[in-house]
Amino acid sequence: MIYINKDVCNGCGKSKETMCERICPGDLLFRNKDKKADIRDQGACWVCAACVKACPQHAIELKLPLQIGGNGASLNARVSKGETIWALKDLKGNVEEFKIKSWVDRDKEGCPALIGEKADKV
């Protein structure tokens, strides 16, 4: 499941769809009537983190449902040019950070699918 911080989410302004809505492989996200991102059905989420990585505001966190022992820990991710940077937080507020290589600029043609609709216009 995911947690969308509604104070941070700006609904991706005037863009046709929110970036999370654009990317979710299960088509679970949408812009609600308050112009914020929302999820239709937490139980249908695959916990793939596509939305977490795509959110320009970093407003989305990954969580686990209580059913399988979810206890409040959360995972955030941001995507830089060559790395994916993760922040893992437990209930006590301890944070562990990871910077993991995820792309090498071999053909000098630019970075694939960073964020946003620009990525669709290559």
Next chain:
Amino acid sequence: MVAVIPHNEIVLDMDKVKITRLKTDVLIVGGGAAGCFAASELKVNAPNCDCIVMEKAHIDRSGCLAMGINAINAYLNPGETPDSFVAYIKNEFMGVVREDLLYSIAEGLNSVVHEVEGWGLPIEKDRNGYYKMRGKRSIRIHGERLKPILAERAKRSGAKILNRVVATNFIFDGERVSGAYGFGIRDMTFYVIEAKAVLVATGGASRIYKPNNEGSARNLMWYSPWNVGTGYAMGTRIGAEMTCFENRFVALRVKDVNAPTGTLALGVGAKQINAIGESYLSERYECFGGRKCVTPYRLYATILEDKAGRGPCYLDISHLGDRERRKLKEDFLSMNPSIVLLWADEGLDKKLSCVEICGTEPFIEGGHSEAGYWVDVDRRTTIKGLYAAGDITGGSPKKYASGAWVEARISVKTIIADIRSNGKIRAVDESDIQNELQRITAPFYNHNQNSVTAREMEERLQKVMDEYAGGISTNYELNDKRLRLARDLLNELLGHLEFLRADNSYELVGCLEIIDRIEVAQVLVEHLFHRRETRWPCYQTRIDFPDRDDRFWLKYVNSIRDTSSGKIKIIKRDLQ
């Protein structure tokens, strides 16, 4: 029932469904690992060939690779040859594989991996510049962004990408496929795409069986929950021959979060131990091959331990130091982040020692196991104009992502040659277009006391399959009587299809998916019914025929659905 919030922008108004007609040379159905690679391959080798990719989600993060992967498990490291690769897989699958297909994959593996590396995929290397081996046929990668890297190539190739268009059926005149229909869920548009050749590159089928967890954790499964077997259903509806559906795939995974056990067993040498600390594969199952047993036996042994009262079973990682633990977390983040969350839920300061493992529900697919289209070595299906690559292709298991790329390459080569000699598009019958539009939009009109939602149908399908067609609750065991019941209940379920209802495009896709899944389940049950032996424990365990019978069953079980009666005919084919 889980309440589904309606999509605020989509209005239920049939008059707003537009029809858009497109023509192209090559239509690729499914923009996953195989589809993206195929689009790039086609435009590189035949730049003048028009190409459309039809993708149900967004190609940047769709299909099996949406989360990323941390290893390429089909690669020939030094010392391995195409012959040794084929021999290994033949042994893993108890002799019933298509050696011709596997050989063609093996020959192409290394070059496709090098190609994708050139596109920007980071691959770990040792001091001498060689790939870091994880196993004889496995290399370590930093693959979190593998799908966006592939998608970028498909986009840059010049192929036209149709995101959020769900394929519904092939355009078929009884003889030849000449395109496909799709429903655009964002633009409420019915697409009629005519093509000289169609490559089906969709995924396998998940959510057929009741999953390990339900409700809020029901889609935390191994295979992508949105791979629902649409490519299979579209193929069987036009009478395409399918093979090896009874070779289901059941993954041995980390309990509840479905993280890969290979990352622990292959990656850091974790041993499988039971609840009393025995390394049970070597201590109790030398008869299966001990720690070197073939994949289904790792799972089978785990289930036997549970039955004997020595469960739960674990992968032991207590030998890892702090640096290795951190590296392990990094590996999982690039592939399946939920296990790292599970650990954090127990507290980041807690030392990791053992990870509980269990089997998933069964899946139908052709990348790890071998359910799929019956194809020739050039990846032509049995229907003219239709080609297949990736998880949808049968008989060639353990090809994984890199094997899907090879199949994409082979199929594209065939398509280019074939359309040069037969380059005409046949006209579509206008009544076919209207019939298909009516079929797929029918759930919009069902609003009465009898109507059912896709989710209700899913619960019924999963219950029937779990109880009568060898799901988790029966330890994957099958028998004649239960399979007959499954057959009857699935037939009954088909009768409910006319009551499916949808209020918006999201729900409509759910309805189309459940129809596809029920049809796949029917084919599956017939295959399971007809293999009267036990060839692959857990994948296909017949308690009424408990032994492997090489005299009668070194054969492929294939099927063809009759296009008019809908009946499924089983064909036994000799090994080739």
